[in-house]
Amino acid sequence: LSKVEEKELTPLQEALSQLIRQLQRKDPSAFFSFPVTDLIAPGYSTIIKRPMDFGAMKEKVKNEYYQSLEELKEDFRIMCENAMIYNKPETIYHKAARKLLHSGMKILRPERLESLRQSIE
């Protein structure tokens, strides 16, 4: 082990990290990489009750918060829906969120998660 204790990732953490990497490739503008602040989005924190972003997801993987692949899928859906709630339909963020949700649901489709689940059991 190096000086800083390197913690081995569990199979679930490995699978979750791989899924997040694949999902983030569908967000080339990195609009979903970090929390949306009230500074860049006025009133955001009063409108959006469950903020979510890819950085928060990675933190939850690191802290072993997710107990299943489904929980990641739920957070991903919330993240995209937040953007479609706060941002008006004609904005680049609303459009990016709808496109991201669509491509993300292919990456996270049930049969894909089922086979991934079996491979880590």
Ligand SMILES: COc1ccc(OC)c(-c2cc(C(C)=O)n3cccnc23)c1
């Ligand atoms: C223009 O560059 C950036 C950079 C980071 C962002 O969020 C992390 C956003 C961003 C991301 C969002 C979302 C996802 O709603 N957003 C909404 C209103 C105004 N800005 C944003 C934009």
